[in-house]
Amino acid sequence: MPRFAHIFEAAADTLNAYYQAxxxxxxxxxxxxWIDEEFVTCICADxxxxxxxxxxxxxxxxxLQATPVSIEPLDIRVYDSLGTVVYAIAEAHRPANPAATPSMVFTTYVMVHERGEWRIAHIHASAMPNETATQFAAKMRHGQGPLH
Incomplete structure (x- = not known):
């Protein structure tokens, strides 16, 4: 029986390409x-x-030129429907300087399927409060998962 690719897997490829870029x-x-529309928006963690x-x-x-980072997704929640995928992700934003402390950020990515490709329509990032980041890190260290 032939194996068919799931349409939403390609949205993850777009997210990975975003992290790489x-x-x-x-x-x-x-x-x-990004989707080629002027309605696109990005709310940054700052x-x-x-x-x-x-x-x-x-x-x-x-x-990014002032403060280069790499983004490590720590917990990913995916909500998908026909033509739209929403990622709710807890991320560690790691500065290029290895001695610097990473920032913990909650980020939501909204992607839409346009002309056969998944494109970003909106990003909303919020700095994780220190207390929440500490609790999140403790749960991750103890293998409980971030949202238990």
């Missing part, structure tokens, strides 16, 4: 992952709101 500070690759492709490009370029 961030780690490489590759703004062209990063922007190639509280800045970026609206539209040009504003997102400039804002992310400035942030």
């Amino acid at each position: 961030v780690a490489e500070v590759n703004i062209e690759s990063l922007m190639g992952l 509280g800045s709101h970026l609206h539209g492709l040009d504003n997102i490009r400039a804002g992310l370029a400035a942030q």
